[in-house]
Amino acid sequence: MSLPELYTKYNRVWIPNEEEIWKSAEITKDFHLGDRALELLLEDGTELHYTVDPSSPQLPPLRNPDILVGENDLTALSYLHEPAVLHNLKVRFVESKIIYTYCGIILVAVNPYKQLPIYGDAIIHAYSGKNMGDMDPHIFAVAEEAYKQMARNHKNQSIIVSGESGAGKTVSARFAMRYFAVVSKSGSNTRVEDKVLASNPVTEAIGNAKTTRNDNSSRFGKYTEIGFDRRYRIIGANMRTYLLEKSRVVFQADNERNYHIFYQLCSCAKLPDFKHLKLSSADKFQYTRLGGDISIEGVDDKKDMEETRQTFSLLGLKEDFQLDVFKVLAAILHLGNVEIRSSGDDKSSIPSSDPHLPVFCELLEVNTVDLVRWLCHRRIVLATETVVKPLPKKRQIYAHLFDCIINRINTALKVPGKQHAFIGVLDIYGFETFDINSFEQFCINYANEKLQQQFNLHVFKLEQEEYMKEDIPWTLIDFYDNQPVIDLIEAKMGIFDLLDEECLFPQGTDQSWLQKLYNYLNHSPLFERPKLRNEAFMIQHFADKVEYQCYGFLEKNRDALYEELVDIMRNSKFPFLATFFKETDQATVNNAGVKVRPARPGVKPTNKQLRTSVGDKFRSSLSLLMETLNATTPHYVRCIKPNEDKLPFEYDSRRVVQQLRACGVLETIRISAQSYPSRWTYIEFYSRYSILRNQQDTGLGDKKQTCVNVLQRLIQDSNQYKFGRTKIFFRAGQVAYLEKLRLDHLRGSCIMIQKHVRGWIQRQKYLRWREAAIIIQQYLRGKRTIRKTVNAVTLKQGWAALVIQKYWRGFRVRQIFCIIRLATVTIQAFTRGWLARIRYKKNKENHGLMERLTSLANTHSQTMNRLQNIEMQLEKSTSQKASLEAREKKAKEDACQALAELQVQIETLTLDKQKLEKAYETTTKEAKENFIQIKQNLLEEKENEARLRKIAENSIELLQQDHEKEIEALKDELRKLREEKAGLERKVEEGTQVNADLQEQVVQLSKHVKIIPELRREVNSLQNQRNTLDRKIKEQSEQARAKMNEFTRQLLGEVVEEEMLQELTPHDSEKIYEIEDLITAFDSLQKATVEGLKLKMDHLQNENSKLQNLFQEKSDVNDNICQEVSRLSTENLIIPELKLQVSELQRQKQDLEAQVVVKNKDLEQKTQEVSNALQKKIQDENSRCRVLEEQSEKLELSKGLLEDRIEELEEENEHLKRLHQMESEAKTRLRYETARLTAKNMDFEEQLDQKDRLIKKLKSQIKSFELMQKAKQTSFPNIPKEYLGMLEYKREHEAKLIQHIILDLKPKGVVVNMMPSLPAYILFMCVRHADYLNDDNKLKSLMNAIISGVKKVIMTYQKDLDLLSFWLSNMYMLLNCLRQYSGEEEFMKHNTPRQAKNCLQNFDLTEHRQIISDLAIHIYHQFVSVMEKALTPTIVPGMLEHESLQGISSMKPSGLRKRSNSVYEEDSESYTISSIIQQLSHFYSTMTQHGMEQGLVRQVIKQLFFIIGAATLNNMMLRKDLCSCRKGMQIRCNISYLEEWLKEKDLQSTNAMDTLKPLSQAAWLLQVNKSTDEDATEISQKCTELNSVQIVKILNSYTPIDDFEKRVTPSFVKKVQSLLQDRCDGSTQLMMDADYRFQVTFPFCASAQALELLQVPQSLHLGFLTRI
DSSP states (O other): OOSGGGOOTTOEEEEEETTTEEEEEEEOSOOOTTOSEEEEEETTSOEEEEEOOSSSOOOOOBOOOGGGTTOSBGGGSSSOSHHHHHHHHHIIIIISOOOEEEETTEEEEEOOSSOOSOOSHHHHHHHTTOOTTTSOOOHHHHHHHHHHHHHHHOOOEEEEEEOSTTSSHHHHHHHHHHHHHHHSOOSSTTOHHHHHHHHHHHHHHHHEEOOSSOTTEEOSEEEEEEEEOTTOOEEEEEEEEEOOOGGGGTOOOTTOOOBHHHHHHHHTTTSGGGGGGTOOOGGGSHHHHTTSOOOOTTOOHHHHHHHHHHHHHHTTOOHHHHHHHHHHHHHHHHHHTOOOEEEETTEEEOOTTOSHHHHHHHHHTOOHHHHHHHHHEEEEEOSSOEEEEEOOOOOOHHHHHHHHHHHHHHHHTOOSSOOOEEEEEEEOOOOOOOSSOOHHHHHHHHHHHHHHHHHHHHHHHHHHHHHHHTTOOOOOOOOOOOHHHHHHHHSTTSHHHHHHHHHHSTTOOHHHHHHHHHHHHTTOTTEEOOSSOSSEEEEEOSSOEEEEEOTTHHHHHHOOOOHHHHHHHHTOSOHHHHGGGOOOOOOOOOOTTOOOOOSSOOOOOSSHHHHTSHHHHHHHHHHHHHHHHHTSEEEEEEEEOOOSSOOTTOOOHHHHHHHHHHHTHHHHHHHHHTSOOEEEEHHHHHHHHGGGOOHHHHTOOOHHHHHHHHHHHHOOOGGGEEEOSSEEEEOTTHHHHHHHHHHHHHHHHHHHHHHHHHHHHHHHHHHHHHHHHHHHHHHHHHHHHHHHHOOHHHHHHHHHHHHHHHHHHHHHHHHHHHHHHHHHHHHHHHHHHHHHHHHHHHHHHHHHHHHHHHHHHHHHHHHHHHHHHHHHHHHHHHHHHHHHHHHHHHHHHHHHHHHHHHHHHHHHHHHHHHHHHHHHHHHHHHHHHHHHHHHHHHHHHHHHHHHHHHHHOSTTHHHHHHHHHHHHHHHHHHHHHHHHHHHHHHHHHHHHHHHHHHHHHHHHHHHHHHHHHHHHHHHHHHHHHHHHHHHHHHHHHHHHHHHHHHHHHHHHHHHHHHHHHHHOOGGGGGGTTOHHHHHHHHHHHHHHHHHHHHHHHHHHHHHHHHHHHHHHHHHHHHHHHHHHHHHHHHHTTHHHHHHHHHHHHHHHHHHHHHHHHHHHHHHHHHHHHHHHHHHHHHHOHHHHHHHHHHHHHHHHHHHHHHHHHHHHHHHHHHHHHHHHHHHHHHHHHHHHHHHHHHHHHHHHHHHHHHHHHHHHHHHHHHHHHHHHHHOSSSSOOOOOOOOOSOEEOOGGGHHHHHIIIIISOOSOSHHHHHOTTHHHHHHHHHHHHHHHTTOHHHHHHHHHHHHHHHHHHHHHTTTOHHHHHHHHHHHHHHHHHHHHTSOOGGGSTTOOHHHHHTSOOSOOOHHHHHHHHHHHHHHHHHHHHHHHHHHHHHHHIIIIISOSSTTSOOOOOOTTSOOOSTTTOSSSOOOOHHHHHHHHHHHHHHHHHTTOOHHHHHHHHHHHHHHHHHHHHHHHHTOGGGOSHHHHHHHHHHHHHHHHHHHHTTOGGGOHHHHTHHHHHHHHHHHSOOSSHHHHHHHHHHOOSSOHHHHHHHHHHOOOSSTTSOOOOHHHHHHHHHHHTTOOOOOOOSSOOTTOOOOOOOOOOOOOOOGGGOOOOGGGTOTTOEEO
16 A cells, blocks of 8 residues: 555644644545645644645655554654654653663663663673563663674674763663673683773763763763673773863863862862862862852762772772872862963963962972963074963863873773673764854764764665565665765865864964865855854754854864973973873874774874874774774664753653754664565564455465465555565555554454344343243233133042042051061061070080180189299399499499509600600700800901901011910800800709609609509409309309299190180181081190290200300409409509609709709809909910910819719710600500400400390290290291391491492482482481491591582582482481481470480581581572573563463564564474473472472472562563563463462462462553552552562553553553552562572471381492491
């Protein structure tokens, strides 16, 4: 259908309007070609006569159907034009509170001027890994698309964020970089992603300022390259800046501020770190008060300063660098307050009393005199002379500081490693037009022209690729090419070229440059000269026509700082400042390794001076930027400022349309609209328009062919659509036409359904009325007939007939009853007589036999009494034996304890001796070393004195040498004496210490001597007790032997009658009446009993002889004990000898002390004499020599004496060594005897254990006699082994046990399937055995090995679901076993008596229980994570996308961004709700197969249901297309399927359905009416599981599928919001925390398994385990 044919009645159009730009109107009359007017009806009810030229009608643009309004992608609209884009953005922004919208490859972001809960980490993870069309539009979706294309195509990417000031460019770029930092962690420990994010606060502080349009406006352009390695993890970053607004430092317009960093610095002026800067409030400085406003509402500059300093530190910029930066900033503020006064004749000066100039010079350490001079004057060098002229003040330090900080940030963001790819984020100014536009706006608009050209070419390229991909003929599309504008600016003799040329001339002015522009460029249609102004020029840019004021162009382009001031700064003593002005060669800009050919060759400057102009620098950097962008895949984000007043969610159509025109969005729409803008996949088209099929198309199985047939039938003009390989391309308006046809078909179908339903209702009503009328007629006719036929005679006759029938029937029944009663009585009489005769006959025959049986019973009772007496006597003897054994054990323990104490004391003596030996060796060694050192020192002194005297006294050289030799010898002897004195003192101290130790040893030995008599007495008492015990045991054995003989004789005489009595039990009562059977049974029973008793007697005699042998062995052992005790007592006689040795050592010690005292006195006297002799030597050389000779003789004598004494001390030391050797030998003998006695005691214990087992065996044999009397069979049963429920293993087999039962065990096989918890039981039985042995080391080693083994298995098989389930079940069972058998009352309530007997006896394993519990928790979380990973891919397709209710869903177009899920791809794997249920069933069967306790299974199922609910709700929150009434029906249907599954598995008690309440309420919210106040109240009352943010999000995102549904009005949403304000739900998060885990508990569940009945299967290869 052609476009004019669509202007029919009820369709709507857009007409221009001055206030609203475009206004909607409805067509009231069909339009036909040739009509002169279009009849319209406005929304306010007024009629409009819209005139049209009939020859070439310019009809107003058609409005899209409401069903297509509010789409995620503007390209999904049927009519693509400016009003459609404006209206779609307004609906999404104002009504749905959605700020992001796709427009083909562009993301349009409208600034909400409000914090929204859509940027948390949960949102980031929700978008991570998703295709761009799978979720609602978002900046995270663009970032994910760039990241994915980089990883898939191995190509660099760029995200270009543009927009005017206040549109949100900086925030959008910051969120994009934050996304990369979260999803891609760095590959090193430097945390580069944190540094990348930390660079934003710093750059915003030094480069952002408050303007009239934005409180945080970026006054520079920024391109940040985030580098990635081959694993696509962040490895570094680099930042480039463009065109910093330097003029803002010295000038701000009204209601604007300087850069943030100045105000942050002033807010911290009173802090100790900033006092040396001498700052004050911001209103005290000229550069911060020019704009009039020094604060921003809601911004705390002091807090921002703390954040800035923290980010400085995080970037690695140290405190020294920060203080240097702050000093420069403070100096700039002080320089701004310096007053430069005009003194006439173009002269200026600075007052000497100015307080700020000294502070400036002090901070920057520059010369004050030179600075004052060159701030007011300028040197001009002419050909013949140098002239100094006055100069107004100039500021340029801030730009250098800015560049320095950016360079330091780039240095901090560099990380060692090779960069594989990068993603660039460009945050650059958008197209700007103000009332006064200067050089900055010219450069900005020039940059936007270049970016728009690159954007147009990219869009054109993508459009061409799309057509080629779908095999559709490509036709050239006419689009706007802005190359002429770019040539006007940058070509030869263009604006920039003429500007640089004018800057060369010293006398060049802005007016002369403007005149050149008029002369050279006046011929260009894009360049205009204003009619009323001579100081401006106009350029027709792609977005708008802009008028530029020429004032300041030359000065800003030169941007020169005069050489005199540069020299002052360069000569500063402040190194940080001096580096700003160093002469360096112009460095080439690093292009991060991107080697591309530029789109157009750059303009080369003509001379050296032009290279330094601002325009030339900006063109070079812009050229490099374009090269980089052309070498990458671009992604576009266009930020829109919705209003000038910064009001939240207020939409000004004038401002928005102006920005849409400037940022290229409408150009994209125009390019798309020229060809085939609407594109549907065959699946989408079939799903939406299959109702338009005819009867022939219904039978086709090929959906693609069906679509072709439907389109060819509905749209006759084949040029209005094209069939591609996977898509159908439509001209503008064709989708709206199809929607109209679909709506008409649905309307006709609804009317048809209503007609038939109403007819059926009327027919049913008519049939009910007809039936009622017939019934009424029947009753009326019947009543009339009765009245005609009934009279008195007929009534009497009828009554008489009834009476006769009653009496006749009664008579017949009574006759039958009498006959039956007579027959019954006769039968009973004969039967009772017959039974009585039989009973009497049998009783008479068996009366004699019963008497005999009674006598047998009496004799049996007497026999049982005798057996009980024997048993009581045996128990008494056993108790006496046990008491004797306890006493003997106690005495043995006391003896062992005494021996252990002796051994400990002997060991202490040995240690003391070793310490003494070591001390002696160390002292001897030190003495030798000191002696050698002293000798060396004396030799050195001798040499020095010899040299001095040789120089001073050459005449008496020979005599002096002799004297020096004598002095040296004396000094040597003196040092030796002092050395020997110190050694003797140390030996004396050591002797004292040895004496003290020996005294302590004597005291301890004396104590041991006192203990020996007590030990002897205890040994004698033990021997007496042993003798008494032997006598008692012999007596008891003789008595038992006599009683056993008597008992045997009695049994031989009475057992026949007893056995006969046992045969006559109630279950065999039928045989009692047969006498012959009783006699034969009695004879056979008598023979068998006699034979059995003979065998038993023989067995008892053998056991008795064995007991006698054991008693004899015990007596022999006791004799050996007596001999060993006597031997020990004789060996203890060594102790008196030790006492004598100790006393001898004391005497020797006293002698040594006396000798040491004498020697000390002698040494002191000799030392005094030596000192006197040395003094006299100084006075008189000759007398000194004689004194020295005498002293040397005396010293030689004393030396000999000392040597003799040393030899004596060495002999004494050897004697002490011999004594220590004797002590060690005594200790070894004692140790040997102790070990031998311990071994003997162990043998005694083993013998006692053997006797205990024999006694237990005898008791069991006695019990077997009792059982024999009650047995039904004639033979005695075999006694089975009794197991204790423990498994024994050797210590060296521990590793083998862990290897087989944990590391190598697989959760498969017959054994594991039959009893999944068998490993836990086996491990616990091994633990029980270690506890039974009271072996602490073995128990700890086993527990640690178990825990380590399970951890190793879990770490090795982290993703094995079966193994995790298996070990979770076994760890839970092991934990329960440790609780059940711990002996604690709370865990023993359900234990059987045998289980209570098997409790742990020696160790408390509470700590190990806690460790196992923690390990089980870890396994549980890992188990849930594995299940979550397997379940997650099925949740969204199964719960949201699959049509569980067939036919109720209707697909809508998704625009250029196509979804990648199963709904839109026939060949891909599709998940349904059945897939989720199958997965849950698999998890449940795995857990039940491994014997997991039901309480734990319920917790797992509850967690899985929470994951399903959270993932489904989170995805629905981020997908507007899923928020519809029909989707709510499908969600509730799927929830009912999950509930049925719970009922099928009997898991209703898990409360799993409670975790789906938020999802269920969200589905209900989609279905409920949303129009009246009652509906709002009901929503606020019933949606208790959803917070207010989620409820409002669902209402705003509600999307009608058909025209019959209504949108949610903003007033209704506000009403619900007002009702939800009083709710204290606490949470304001949009997303549910899908990673939340319920606290897992392990409730105690007692096991009924008997440990003693468990057997270890051979398949486990645990043959080294032994059942105890």
